[in-house]
Every structure is written in C-alpha cells, then in structure tokens.
Amino acid sequence: MSAQMVEDYDSYRFGIAAGLSGPGWHAIDLEVMWANWASSRAAGLKREDLEAFSVCGARSQLVRKLGPFTYDSRWLEKLRCERCSWVVALNRGTVEQEIELYLADAGGDRRGELLRQIFTAILADAPPGPEATAGHRSELLAHAARHRPVGTVCADCTRQGCADAHGAEVAVCPDAAVVCTECSFTTGSWAGQWQGVTTGECVVGAPCSALLALAEHYGIEAGLR
Ligand SMILES: [Zn+2]
Ligand SMILES: [Zn+2]
Ligand SMILES: [Zn+2]
Known part of the structure; x- marks a missing residue:
C-alpha cells in the first residue's frame, strides 16, 4: 500500500493507527489529522510534537505503511x-x-x-x-460488539488443530463453546502468540x-x- 493511496481522501479517509496506551488497532481520521498538521505548521510546531487521537479518542500513532482502515486489511483481523x-x-x-x-x-x-x-x-x-x-x-x-458471541475451541485445538488434539476421527472439539470473550478471562500480551485465548478459569457463555x-x-x- 503506497502512501499515495492512503492519501486518497475520498476512498481512504481513515488510516490504521496503533494505540499508545494498550494493544489494539484504531482508526485515525486523516482529514482531521492533516488539518491539524497544517495549522501546527503555520504555528511553527513540528509534526512529531503533535499528539494524534483516534476517532474513539485514544492517543494513537498513524502507521502509514499499514494502509487504510478497511475490511480486507490483514492487520485488522485481530485487535480491531x-x-x-x-x-x-x-x-x-x-x-x-x-x-x-x-x-x-x-x-x-x-x-x-x-x-x-x-x-x-x-x-x-x-x-x-x-x-x-x-x-x-x-x-x-x-x-x-465487544460482548458478541465468539465460537471457541479448547487450548490444545488452538495450538495444534483438532485432529492432533483429539484424534483424526474427531471432527469438532468436544470443548467447543460459544462465549463472550469480553466477559471471560483471556490471555494478554504476556502470552505472546497465544494472546486473546480463554484459559478455563473464567469462561462466560454467550449471550452474556x-x-x-x-x-x-x-x-x-x-x-x-
Ligand atoms: Zn479506537
Ligand atoms: Zn459479555
Ligand atoms: Zn479441542
């Protein structure tokens, strides 16, 4: 995704931004951001000194190379x-x-x-x-949306797939459940690539x-x- 495409206001008004006070991908209104940049330049401020905020109000940093905030962005598959x-x-x-x-x-x-x-x-x-x-x-x-029903399988299925976890003849994880991940306990960034997985101590079924x-x-x- 070239920077030029991101700057195509009509198609891509919103860019992907990284939250500065927690994990997650936010949207930044580029029209607002560039207007702020323009007025700060007029006031003699540097671009880097300007704080940017996502449309939900979180302090964020635009990551231009990730392109626009769209449905097919692979960056937004998680933590959108x-x-x-x-x-x-x-x-x-x-x-x-x-x-x-x-x-x-x-x-x-x-x-x-x-x-x-x-x-x-x-x-x-x-x-x-x-x-x-x-x-x-x-x-x-x-x-x-945060309390949406989410289909989950056991931790072993998540890590190695259903066949390896329960045997080739098992098509569906016996512990498959539809839960609310917002109400349930899920792993944080400390879990590395297994972030966002329920661990069993606090599982809240959907609808919560x-x-x-x-x-x-x-x-x-x-x-x-
Ligand atoms: Zn946000
Ligand atoms: Zn919930
Ligand atoms: Zn399983």
Whole structure:
C-alpha cells in the first residue's frame, strides 16, 4: 500500500493507527489529522510534537505503511477497535459489512442472530453522533460488539488443530463453546502468540448478561440458552 493511496481522501479517509496506551488497532481520521498538521505548521510546531487521537479518542500513532482502515486489511483481523470500527462504518455506510464482521465470530451459531437483532434495534433507536466522531449510537453498537458471541475451541485445538488434539476421527472439539470473550478471562500480551485465548478459569457463555440486558431493553426474545 503506497502512501499515495492512503492519501486518497475520498476512498481512504481513515488510516490504521496503533494505540499508545494498550494493544489494539484504531482508526485515525486523516482529514482531521492533516488539518491539524497544517495549522501546527503555520504555528511553527513540528509534526512529531503533535499528539494524534483516534476517532474513539485514544492517543494513537498513524502507521502509514499499514494502509487504510478497511475490511480486507490483514492487520485488522485481530485487535480491531470496535469503537473506531463502528464510527468508520457509520461514516462510510458499511453498516451491513460491519454487522457481518462480528456475526462471523459466532461461527454460524444461532446466537449470532441475537446480536444482529440487537445491532438493528440500536441503529433504529440510538441518536447518531456528529460526523466521523464517536457518539451515543456508535458507542452503544461497539459495546454490543465487544460482548458478541465468539465460537471457541479448547487450548490444545488452538495450538495444534483438532485432529492432533483429539484424534483424526474427531471432527469438532468436544470443548467447543460459544462465549463472550469480553466477559471471560483471556490471555494478554504476556502470552505472546497465544494472546486473546480463554484459559478455563473464567469462561462466560454467550449471550452474556450485557447482551441479555440489551435484548430485554429492546424487547428482543433471547430464549437461546
Ligand atoms: Zn479506537
Ligand atoms: Zn459479555
Ligand atoms: Zn479441542
């Protein structure tokens, strides 16, 4: 991805930024950032001295070589900030794609459909925020997204695959579960490449109480347990 493509404002208004106070990939509004750069140059400040903030408000640094904040970016397969992602989706009109992104984690489980109903209810109800900025609607959508149902398998399956862990005749991990990874305990950066995996001590099944509270508020029949 060349820097020139990233600077194509019409197609790629949002760039990928690394959060400075925790892991995660955020979106930076390039229109805002370049406007800030221009005014700081006029004021005699150096570019490096300027603080940049993601659209969710986190101190972040634009990583130009990672290209734009899009759905096909391989950098965003993990640790994609849901709060930024919803702001971008609402701005670019890619709400359906955004919903599909989170539903995919349920691995086809019907609990994913509950999430879709919740997203749809929030979109019809919560007031929109200012353009390309986090607001009530985007933040509530992101809250629901963080508590999405996620299909998981046991740690051995994660490390070596189902056949090696349970034998060639076993097609599905016997410990497969659909959980809320936001409510469950998951490994942090200390776990290296196994970051973000549940470890067994605290596993909260989906739909968690956060999703159930949203479902109840919007009069959606959960009945999935
Ligand atoms: Zn963010
Ligand atoms: Zn949860
Ligand atoms: Zn397994």
